[in-house]
Amino acid sequence: MTPPITDDPQRAADTLGQHGVVAIPTETVYGLAALVHDEVAVGRVFDIKGRPRSHPLIVHLAQSDDPSRWGHMSRAAVELATRYWPGPLTLLVPRTPLVPDWVTGGRDTVALRVPRHPLTLRLLELLDDALVAPSANRFGRVSPTRAQHVVDDLGSDVDLILDGGPCTVGVESTIVECVDDNVSILRPGAISREDITRTIGRAPIAPTGVSRAPGMLSSHYAPRARVIVCDDRQAALSQSAELVSRGHSTAIVWEPDVAVYAARLYDLMREADSSGVQFILAVLPSEEGLGTAVRDRLFKAAAE
Numbered sequence: 001m002t003p004p005i006t007d008d009p010q011r012a013a014d015t016l017g018q019h020g021v022v023a024i025p026t027e028t029v030y031g032l033a034a035l036v037h038d039e040v041a042v043g044r045v046f047d048i049k050g051r052p053r054s055h056p057l058i059v060h061l062a063q064s065d066d067p068s069r070w071g072h073m074s075r076a077a078v079e080l081a082t083r084y085w086p087g088p089l090t091l092l093v094p095r096t097p098l099v100p101d102w103v104t105g106g107r108d109t110v111a112l113r114v115p116r117h118p119l120t121l122r123l124l125e126l127l128d129d130a131l132v133a134p135s136a137n138r139f140g141r142v143s144p145t146r147a148q149h150v151v152d153d154l155g156s157d158v159d160l161i162l163d164g165g166p167c168t169v170g171v172e173s174t175i176v177e178c179v180d181d182n183v184s185i186l187r188p189g190a191i192s193r194e195d196i197t198r199t200i201g202r203a204p205i206a207p208t209g210v211s212r213a214p215g216m217l218s219s220h221y222a223p224r225a226r227v228i229v230c231d232d233r234q235a236a237l238s239q240s241a242e243l244v245s246r247g248h249s250t251a252i253v254w255e256p257d258v259a260v261y262a263a264r265l266y267d268l269m270r271e272a273d274s275s276g277v278q279f280i281l282a283v284l285p286s287e288e289g290l291g292t293a294v295r296d297r298l299f300k301a302a303a304e
């Protein structure tokens with residue numbers, strides 16, 4: 001069943017105010033949103049996704065909100081927020097008492113982000129609360145980058161979809177942990193290591209601790225077809241030819257421009273899946289800027 005779809009942020013705000021769960025567009029991927037302080041609606045987000053409650057959610061803030069109400073912003077966190085919000089950057093910072101336990105799975109940190117999509121920015125301004133929004137896919141599947149993907153994955157489990165068109169970035173936000181003076185990248189995204197180094201005047205350090213962000217589990221972004229990563233297009237073509245000669249069906253996933261590749265990545269994987277191929281040969285972009293994020297998602301998709 002198809003859920004109602006709108007492009008009216010006021011209607012989305014009304015549905016959220018009635019304890020609803022609404023799929024919202026962001027520049028990265030679509031999110032499955034509920035009001036942060038609505039415990040029942042946030043519980044539904046976990047249930048719809050099939051996600052363990054211990055696996056914390058990102059809190060999405062209005063541009064006019066003050067992030068220090070929600071988290072303790074170190075100097076580096078302030079510099080990054082000033083430079084990249086609204087945008088594809090999530091800051092993991094120590095939480096304040098305003099953040100309920102049901103959002104963080106009881107952790108002492110909270111993930112904050114101001115997304116850069118005009119409909120969602122307007123929606124956030126209409127609310128008296130912030131929004132939790134994990135990617136609007138079932139747990140373990142690739143994230144949705146179009147309203148239709150949300151329909152395909154979640155159907156009428158969601159109360160409403162706010163349709164903002166295809167996502168322009170296409171891979172999830174960069175997650176940067178800023179605790180005390182330490183800055184580390186937990187998930188690569190469109191805001192690159194180079195961007196962060198330039199903004200805070202030093203290179204981020206390697207993350208410490210075990211699996212700081214639980215979503216960093218490999219095979220978290222997996223299509224149904226088996227994904228094989230290839231170093232270049234030629235390698236993908238010859239692997240494909242070999243598989244086809246053995247009676248298998250294949251699809252090649254690649255775009256020469258890395259920004260287009262990121263924007264189309266999940267759509268290409270979904271297309272390959274719906275055509276029913278057994279193998280996806282995915283070409284790795286070079287390891288710089290956004291290429292690092294695309295490589296990360298491809299390696300995760302390829303992990304069994």
Ligand code: TXA
Pocket residue numbers: 026028029030031032055056057058090092104107109110111113115133134135136171172173175212213214215216
């Ligand atoms: O681009 C994005 O970030 C999208 C859009 C919708 O904003 N959201 C997204 O949410 O990717 P999600 O839940 O699919 O991924 C967020 C990741 C998860 O791996 C989660 O475990 C981690 O962030 N995370 C959130 N809060 C955390 C916390 N307090 N401590 C550690 N990890 C946290």
Ligand code: MG
Pocket residue numbers: 134135143215
């Ligand atoms: Mg996700």
